[in-house]
Amino acid sequence: MAKRIDVGGLTAYYGSHKAIEDISMTVEPRSVTAFIGPSGCGKSTFLRTLNRMHEVTPGGRVEGKVLLDDENLYGSGVDPVTVRRTVGMVFQRPNPFPTMSIFDNVAAGLRLNGTYRKNQLSDIVEKSLKGANLWNEVKDRLNKPGSGLSGGQQQRLCIARAIAVEPDVLLMDEPCSALDPISTLAIEDLIGELKERFTIVIVTHNMQQAARVSDRTAFFNLSAVGKPGRLIEIDETERIFSNPSVQATEDYISGRFG
Amino acid sequence: MTHATTTDIQDDRPRTSPEPRKAGLSSRSLPRWSPLGFAVVAIALGVGISLAAGWHSRVQWGLISALLFMAISYVTTTVVENQRQAKDRLATSIVWVCFLVAVVPLASLLWTTVSRGVERLDGYFLTHSMAGVLGPEHSGGVYHALIGTLEQVGIATVISAPLGLLTAVYLVEYGKGSLARAVTFFVDVMTGIPSIVAGLFILSIMLIAELEPSGLMGALALTILMIPVVVRSTEEMLKLVPNELREASLALGIPKWRTILKVVLPTAIGGITTGVMLAIARIAGETAPIMLLVFGSQLINTNPFEGAQSSLPFYIYEQYKVGEVASYDRAWAAALVLIAFVMILNLVARGIARWKAPKTGR
Numbered sequence: 001m002a003k004r005i006d007v008g009g010l011t012a013y014y015g016s017h018k019a020i021e022d023i024s025m026t027v028e029p030r031s032v033t034a035f036i037g038p039s040g041c042g043k044s045t046f047l048r049t050l051n052r053m054h055e056v057t058p059g060g061r062v063e064g065k066v067l068l069d070d071e072n073l074y075g076s077g078v079d080p081v082t083v084r085r086t087v088g089m090v091f092q093r094p095n096p097f098p099t100m101s102i103f104d105n106v107a108a109g110l111r112l113n114g115t116y117r118k119n120q121l122s123d124i125v126e127k128s129l130k131g132a133n134l135w136n137e138v139k140d141r142l143n144k145p146g147s148g149l150s151g152g153q154q155q156r157l158c159i160a161r162a163i164a165v166e167p168d169v170l171l172m173d174e175p176c177s178a179l180d181p182i183s184t185l186a187i188e189d190l191i192g193e194l195k196e197r198f199t200i201v202i203v204t205h206n207m208q209q210a211a212r213v214s215d216r217t218a219f220f221n222l223s224a225v226g227k228p229g230r231l232i233e234i235d236e237t238e239r240i241f242s243n244p245s246v247q248a249t250e251d252y253i254s255g256r257f258g
Numbered sequence: 259m260t261h262a263t264t265t266d267i268q269d270d271r272p273r274t275s276p277e278p279r280k281a282g283l284s285s286r287s288l289p290r291w292s293p294l295g296f297a298v299v300a301i302a303l304g305v306g307i308s309l310a311a312g313w314h315s316r317v318q319w320g321l322i323s324a325l326l327f328m329a330i331s332y333v334t335t336t337v338v339e340n341q342r343q344a345k346d347r348l349a350t351s352i353v354w355v356c357f358l359v360a361v362v363p364l365a366s367l368l369w370t371t372v373s374r375g376v377e378r379l380d381g382y383f384l385t386h387s388m389a390g391v392l393g394p395e396h397s398g399g400v401y402h403a404l405i406g407t408l409e410q411v412g413i414a415t416v417i418s419a420p421l422g423l424l425t426a427v428y429l430v431e432y433g434k435g436s437l438a439r440a441v442t443f444f445v446d447v448m449t450g451i452p453s454i455v456a457g458l459f460i461l462s463i464m465l466i467a468e469l470e471p472s473g474l475m476g477a478l479a480l481t482i483l484m485i486p487v488v489v490r491s492t493e494e495m496l497k498l499v500p501n502e503l504r505e506a507s508l509a510l511g512i513p514k515w516r517t518i519l520k521v522v523l524p525t526a527i528g529g530i531t532t533g534v535m536l537a538i539a540r541i542a543g544e545t546a547p548i549m550l551l552v553f554g555s556q557l558i559n560t561n562p563f564e565g566a567q568s569s570l571p572f573y574i575y576e577q578y579k580v581g582e583v584a585s586y587d588r589a590w591a592a593a594l595v596l597i598a599f600v601m602i603l604n605l606v607a608r609g610i611a612r613w614k615a616p617k618t619g620r
Contacts, residue, residue, distance in 0.1 A: 051509065053505065053508065053509060056505065056508055058434065081511055081512070081513045082511070083511075084508060084509055084510065084511035085510070085511030086511075088509065088510070088511075089509035091502065091505065091506065091509070093502065095500075095502040095503055095505070095506040096506075097503060097506070097507070097521055097525075098503075098525060099521075099524040099525050099614075108507070108510065108512075108520075109510035109511065109512065112507075112510070112512045112516050112520055113511065113512065158506070161506075161510065162509075162510070165510060165511065
């Protein structure tokens with residue numbers, strides 16, 4: 001049940017240092033939105049504010065609002081833990097839990113949130129692994145440790161783990177940057193399938209990937225050295241890559257900087 | 259030309275010397291058995307010099323031989339190979355000599371304990387106490403002391419392990435302010451408390467509250483000594499758990515306390531167990547608080563909350579003071595039991611750590 005995200009005037013701090021400033025955008029449900037921009041411009045920081053992971057970093061603080069289908073994630077009385085069950089995240093480097101088997105890894109989100117019955121779990125684990133395109137490779141060794149898989153398989157395992165809890169939104173922070181081209185292709189195909197069920201936001205350094213995978217693209221940049229990151233432009237992917245409105249976007253896309 | 263050979267063209271180039279000295283990659287090197295050769299020569303010279311000078315201490319012979327070994331090896335290597343190799347050999351020799359100096363006493367200790375202790379160690383020794391046994395008699399056993407040690411160490415562990423573990427979890431996962439700094443400071447201070455001071459502290463409480471000596475009092479003093487060790491080692495183990503695991507768990511919507519319980523602690527459990535076992539090994543040998551607080555006894559007392567008990571280190575001290583041959587034998591045997599107890603704990607700790615380590619099978 002994918003949801004729509006509306007961000008209004010979001011500013012994020014690390015202690016007293018302002019990392020990103022005044023970001024407003026809309027993400028449509030069941031679409032893929034890519035965030036591109038040079039290193040250090042705040043894409044990952046912004047992504048982490050969308051599931052309230054930014055405040056896990058010591059000194060992390062957010063002002064502004066993020067509406068998920070009209071509910072403010074930063075409203076008073078909203079528990080970050082509940083937010084994170086609705087907005088899932090896949091990280092840059094695969095991080096399966098080392099003490100758990102493949103089955104337990106995928107089931108972790110469910111088990112640690114209350115679902116305990118074995119048959120229920122088996123069904124959901126199978127469905128998630130199929131959804132992450134990993135079922136055929138691991139169906140005979142679900143009890144083997146999660147860290148015994150290759151990099152691409154581990155990342156797909158983390159994706160399976162994230163979608164097992166059926167979030168409304170899936171955030172992906174450079175999910176393919178630690179992988180080889182074949183695994184990258186597998187995950188990009190997977191994103192194309194997953195967007196039928198989830199709203200997906202993906203941060204990527206790879207502009208070709210953004211062009212292949214996303215429906216809309218947002219370009220972030222620092223307004224000047226030492227200044228906080230800002231959203232420069234957000235538009236349909238085709239238009240951003242062929243005819244952007246802002247000169248800075250054009251410069252970044254044609255490789256003049258970044 | 260009237261040569262009958264097939265070559266018609268004379269080769270008039272000046273001939274080079276038969277074996278040209280190449281400034282290449284290879285150079286002379288000493289044979290592989292040279293350290294052994296140096297050692298033999300050094301020992302022979304060392305012993306010879308010492309005998310000639312009339313010194314009889316083996317330690318002196320050893321030291322002179324060691325110095326001669328290092329000198330001979332350095333000089334010979336400089337001459338035959340080059341100075342860098344000589345320095346390399348010198349450093350290696352120093353490392354080896356230090357290793358021997360450290361290990362020889364340890365080996366000697368183990369050897370002495372095993373050889374002296376085995377005489378008296380048998381099933382009878384382990385299952386009987388000293389009740390009614392006079393000093394010079396060749397009977398009696400260590401059972402009461404063994405029970406005492408097991409109970410006191412057991413109670414101390416049951417109190418210290420959870421307290422230490424939870425303190426470490428607080429310091430690593432939650433504490434960021436002045437309370438955390440104060441706790442760290444006091445834990446550091448406690449790490450250095452001498453065992454007799456911990457004993458005196460509990461003794462003062464005993465006197466004020468008018469309590470009788472008992473195994474429990476000794477266990478409390480051991481707790482004071484054990485907690486800082488558990489906190490420190492658990493803290494280090496928890497810090498080794500990569501932050502990405504915590505983030506992965508939090509991003510799934512798992513609350514923080516559950517993340518710690520189900521992800522962080524299981525990942526670190528091997529190291530934590532080792533730390534606890536090592537802390538136990540440390541307190542198992544503490545004599546001073548036991549002397550003050552548990553009073554010692556010859557009888558079997560299985561109730562740690564009431565009445566005096568003995569313990570292995572106390573028993574060893576007691577038997578030594580008696581001064582008879584039979585009691586010395588008992589003391590050595592008890593020392594062997596204590597060392598065996600600590601060694602078994604260490605092996606169990608390693609076994610648990612290996613069993614619980616994050617698996618990397620395929």
